Amino acid sequence: MSKYRIKSISSNFTVRSLINNKSRYSLEDFEKKVPQVVNRYGGKGKSFEDYREPIYYIATETGCTVFADLFGGAGTIALLAASLIDNNNSQIFDSIIFNDLDVGLYCIFSSLQDEDDTEDMIDNILKMEYSRYFFNKTRNIMKALNTLKLNAKKPIETDDEALLEIIELIKEKKLTHKELIDKLENNNQLKAYIAACEYIRSVTSFNGAGETYRDHSNKYYEKDRTRLIIRGCENFRKAVPFIRQADFKVYSVSALDILKQAAIEKEQGKNSNILYFLDPPYYHPTRGRNAKKIYDFELSNEDHRIMIDSLKKIDNWILCGYDIDDADNPYKELESVPGVERIDLGEKELYSRIIETEHRNNEIIWVKKTIS
Numbered sequence: 001m002s003k004y005r006i007k008s009i010s011s012n013f014t015v016r017s018l019i020n021n022k023s024r025y026s027l028e029d030f031e032k033k034v035p036q037v038v039n040r041y042g043g044k045g046k047s048f049e050d051y052r053e054p055i056y057y058i059a060t061e062t063g064c065t066v067f068a069d070l071f072g073g074a075g076t077i078a079l080l081a082a083s084l085i086d087n088n089n090s091q092i093f094d095s096i097i098f099n100d101l102d103v104g105l106y107c108i109f110s111s112l113q114d115e116d117d118t119e120d121m122i123d124n125i126l127k128m129e130y131s132r133y134f135f136n137k138t139r140n141i142m143k144a145l146n147t148l149k150l151n152a153k154k155p156i157e158t159d160d161e162a163l164l165e166i167i168e169l170i171k172e173k174k175l176t177h178k179e180l181i182d183k184l185e186n187n188n189q190l191k192a193y194i195a196a197c198e199y200i201r202s203v204t205s206f207n208g209a210g211e212t213y214r215d216h217s218n219k220y221y222e223k224d225r226t227r228l229i230i231r232g233c234e235n236f237r238k239a240v241p242f243i244r245q246a247d248f249k250v251y252s253v254s255a256l257d258i259l260k261q262a263a264i265e266k267e268q269g270k271n272s273n274i275l276y277f278l279d280p281p282y283y284h285p286t287r288g289r290n291a292k293k294i295y296d297f298e299l300s301n302e303d304h305r306i307m308i309d310s311l312k313k314i315d316n317w318i319l320c321g322y323d324i325d326d327a328d329n330p331y332k333e334l335e336s337v338p339g340v341e342r343i344d345l346g347e348k349e350l351y352s353r354i355i356e357t358e359h360r361n362n363e364i365i366w367v368k369k370t371i372s
C-alpha cells in the first residue's frame, strides 16, 4: 500500500505560511491512496489537501501521537491521518480515534476494523439494490436508530431478530444512545447489517445527506446503478489496511462530552498527547436556507458555544468552520485566545454548493498548538 510522503518541515514555519507554500496532491492521487468509504454531505473528501499539512505540522511540533476526529462523518480525515508517514517511513500517529454520534457511521467504521466483519457488511450490501424501495427501507431503519423514535407512517421492515428487539425497546422508549451502542458493540453481525443499511441509504440519496432518493434512472441503467454500489464496496477493502495499521478506535459519544472531559483533565494538570480534529455541523447562521437541518445529529447554537468554551481551555486542536460577521458568533472569541491561529482557506464554492448564502462564505480553520 502506498502512503503520503511528506517533506520535513522547519519549525520556523507557521501553519499559515505552510499552507501558502504547500505542494498540492491532485484529487486523483488522493483517491488512489486513501479511499473514501461512504458518501456523506459535508465530507472533506474533495478538500482534504487543506488539512494534510496542518495535521502533519501540529503533530510533529507538539509530539501528539493520537489523532482524534471527534465529528468523524465519512471518515476521510481519520483515514488521511492514518496514512501519514514521516521521512523515515514511520507513522505519524500511533492511534486514531474516529467518533461520530451517527449510528450508521459508527457501524461502518467499526465493521471496517475487522476483515470478516467487512466482508459481512459487503455481503449484506450486495443483497440490497439501488432502488427507491431499499432507500426507504434503510432510511427508516437509520432514522429510528439515530433519533430513537419511530415514525408510525414509516414502519420498519426487517426480520433480523436482534434489530426487532431494539425496535421494540425504542417503541417502549426504553433505550438510550449509549445502551444502543453497547448492544451493537457485542453483536458484530447486527453491526455489519446496520453498516450496510447506512451505506445503501447514503449511496442512493441525493448529496449523501440520506434524506431524499436520488433516482439516477434517466442517467444510468440498472446495471450501472449496481456498479455504483459495487465501486464503493471496493473502497471498503482498500480502507481495511489503513485502519488495521493505525490502531483505529471507533466511538459514538458526544464530542462535547469528550471536550469537557479533556478540559477537566487539563485543569488537573494531566498531560495529553491527543491532537483533536473538529469538523462539526456548521454554526447555523453560516448556513444557507436549504441547509438548516442536514444530519440526524446537529449542534444547536448553544452547543457551539459549549464546544468553543471547552476549546479555549485545551491545547492541540484544529477546528473547521465558515466565517460570518455576527456579533454573537462564538468562533470570533477564539481569535483573542493566546496561541490560536486563524487560517483562511478561501471560498469553497465547488464543494459546498448548498452553503450558498447572502454572505459569501470563506472556509476557515482555527488551530491551537502548544509546544512543550
Ligand SMILES: C[S@@+](CC[C@H](N)C(=O)[O-])C[C@H]1O[C@@H](n2cnc3c(N)ncnc32)[C@H](O)[C@@H]1O
Binding pocket: 040, 041, 042, 043, 044, 045, 070, 071, 072, 073, 074, 075, 076, 077, 099, 100, 101, 102, 253, 254, 255, 256, 279, 280, 281, 282, 295, 296, 297, 298, 299
Ligand atoms: C460536517 S460532518 C463531518 C464531516 C467529516 N469531517 C468528513 O470528512 O466526512 C459533521 C458530523 O458530526 C456528527 N455529529 C453531530 N453532532 C455530534 C456530536 N455532538 N458528537 C459527535 N458527532 C456529532 C454528525 O453526525 C456528522 O457526521
